[in-house]
Amino acid sequence: MNADTITANGLVGFLGRGAAPRELECLMAVASGQTSKEAARCLGISAGSIDKRLLALTTKLGVTRRAALVAEAFKRGLISPAVIAICAVLVGHSISAADDEFTRVRRGGERKVAETRIHRRAECALAVA
Template identity: 60%
Template structure:
């Protein structure tokens, strides 16, 4: 596989030639990494509406309507792959060392708070992976 057929955004990689245009794949990888539409737009240097349009186009091609379903479908099709085994190993090691800050999940009634906590944990893990 050549590097030209792969796109990387953060610690996520996507394969071209599986039904997703390059920009659609970039938007998908950003969202899979936990970025909101606004954050993905900032990362990719496009407008938030551009991100929404690309994800809508890809969802239409694959027959899904929600972002989470789009990411799940991409996994199922083998289009995207995170450094998931390394991330799982890192989280397990932190759990064994007793680092409660990494494993803590707030149980607020607000689902947005959970989403933010997940992004924070993901970013911490990505930073640790980049250092390692």
């Protein structure tokens, strides 16, 4: 990630889109399912501070509930799942590496052998279970 992002709790938060850094951290904690107390413990601040930061964000985004706050943050691109960012990096990498193992075109026989191995392993796993 770069200097304009914060990564925590499986989410990526984007700075410069209307939320202060601490507000963004609180939002990402709540978006990941933490309560105010849990988020406060992780961030080293009081639960009241979490609630105040979230209240400031609800005012900025024009919503009234936490669920609506999280939904609006996703909609406006303030936060996104980290998996999406990782996938974007991987896609960019695969495009730039044309001779990469993962982008190599296989002949039909290689694919059939690989499928046969997968089926055999699955059958063995089922027989053992």
